[in-house]
Amino acid sequence: MLWLEGVCCQRGGVPVIDTVTFGVARSELIVVQGEAGSGKTTLLELAAALRTPDRGAVWFAGRNISTLQQASLPFVRRNIGYATTDPLLIPEDSALDNVAMALAVRGETPRRAFELARDALAWVGAADLEERAVNTLSAGQKRIVALARAVAGPPSLIVADEPGAGAGDHLRATLVTVLGAARDAGAAVLAATADSALADGLVELGGRRIHLEQGHIAGAPAVGLVPDFTAAPAAELTPVVLTPVHDLDACAEVPPARKGPA
Amino acid sequence: MKAAWILRTVRRQAGLHRLTVFAAGASFFLLALLAGTSRLGARVVAHWGGLVGQNVHLLVYLGDEMDEGTSSNLADILRRAPAVAQVAVVEPTQAFARFKASAQSFGADGKTIETLEPAYFPRSLEIRLIPAPDLGARADDLAKRLRGVPGVVQVDAMGAGLARLSAWSSFGKRLGTGALVALALLDVVALVAVFVRLRTTLARRAGVLVQLGETTSGIRLPSGLWMAVAAAAGGAVAAATLSLVWRSLVARIERSLGMVGTSALPALGRSEVAIGLAVLVVLGLVLGYFATPVPESDRHG
Helix, strand or coil: CEEEEEEEEEECCEEEEEEEEEEECCCCEEEEECCCCCCHHHHHHHHCCCEECCEEEEEECCEEHHHECHHHHHHHHCCEEEECCCCCCCCCCEHHHHHHHHHHHCCCCHHHHHHHHHHHHHHCCCHHHCCCEHHHCCHHHHHHHHHHHHHCCCCCEEEEECCCCCCCHHHHHHHHHHHHHHHHCCCEEEEEECCHHHHHHHHHCCCEEEEEECCEECCCCCCCCCCCCCCCCHHHHCHHHHCCCCCHHHCCECCHHHCCCC | CCHHHHHHHHHHHHHHCHHHHHHHHHHHHHHHHHHHHHHHHHHHHHHHHHHHHCCCCEEEEECCCCCHHHHHHHHHHHHCCCCEEEEEEECHHHHHHHHHHHHHHCCCCHHHHHCCCHHHCCCEEEEEECCCCCHHHHHHHHHHHHCCCCCEEEEEECHHHHHHHHHHHHHHHHHHHHHHHHHHHHHHHHHHHHHHHHHHHHHHHHHHHHHHCCCHHHHHHHHHHHHHHHHHHHHHHHHHHHHHHHHHHHHHHHHHHCCCCHHHCCCCCHHHHHHHHHHHHHHHHHHHHHHCCCCCCCEEC
């Protein structure tokens, strides 16, 4: 479903992600574990199509999204559920509206969107928050609502950045259950955390752990690509997989002449 | 996003930002009112200015027995009078043409005008006197003498009234233009304030929608739509206000100036109202559309 191929990212001339290559398939759960400043958030922004790599390529559902035009990126993003430590929600709307909005963007009818949104809120144990305006919720409740929005549907890919930051045991257990269930429902799940307990919980559920250190995947070569890219995600790039991905066929790639340096 | 969702968002945003919607509607109302007042005001002023612009101090209407030759002789005699600066013979065809042009400039129905004939208009003399402090008195004196001439049906001595109207018209035109410009500037400031307020309140929503994968047009369309509705409502109320108030207002001004006649001027035509509303709707749509800021959706490095 997602394949990052030798991606590099710099901030102020300092490499944050340095030639990272890995992929996540449908019904697979990957936990990126690393200390603060190891590049987890940047890596997840690349995966969520919120950032373009300086070098390398990000493949999503068989398309190199690094070469897509700006106008095409929304069609990719709507297939990705993204949850961050700072949940970006519409404060004046209810929790249900916020969750349903993600489904509306994917093209669901209002009726279906609210149905799925209620399911998602119930899934994360926040059914009682449905009608509450987001600006009346606590920080923890907002994070739960953001998680419900990320898994609602569920989308083809779920990207969760530090979902358990500051979470207690109960919330951590909920996170593990929900992300595992989303994976079981067919979504590709990519989570990043510095919380060993959460990472362990997800690994116990059958997740694969990747250690990120100073922008490198621990154990992987620092320079050069992991070979045989085509072999690794081939199973995920079939038309069968592409079919349920919303609107991706509408994406337009940047003409070759306008491509930046590789 | 499906149309049902867009409509739902429009309703929701309009409900959440009631004050802003009201302010936007009021601003568009004022804008439409100013535009309508300018248009109607220009018509009335043109009419009044036309009267003044003729610079005619006496109008002498002649009977049917005064043919072209007799009228011409009377004009020649009058030209020799010491206080007279100019005398012009206005033939029925000329009078009809003037009326037609004037009526059309006020938006009168062409079919009604076509039913008239030049023969309905009398032959007349337009007399301009040499400017002097006692112009009014001399005009009255000449009018009195002309009324005794066989073939003269009616004489209007307009000197004093026209001089007063000319001064008032000029003053009113300047005052009106100044007031309209000042109000228009205030209205533009109000619209800019609405725009800025909207940008602030809608910024977070836009940020969320970018992250969720909504397209730029999908993010901006709802605010554009409800702003267009506010503009249409404001414009419609302004048009209704003008149609109800304008005639009585003009009539009151004319009465105060001792004038008769122009209060029957038509209000704004349907096509004018339709064009005005369309312009307002487009303006509202554009303003609302771009009031929603769309943050940079892709970050490099």
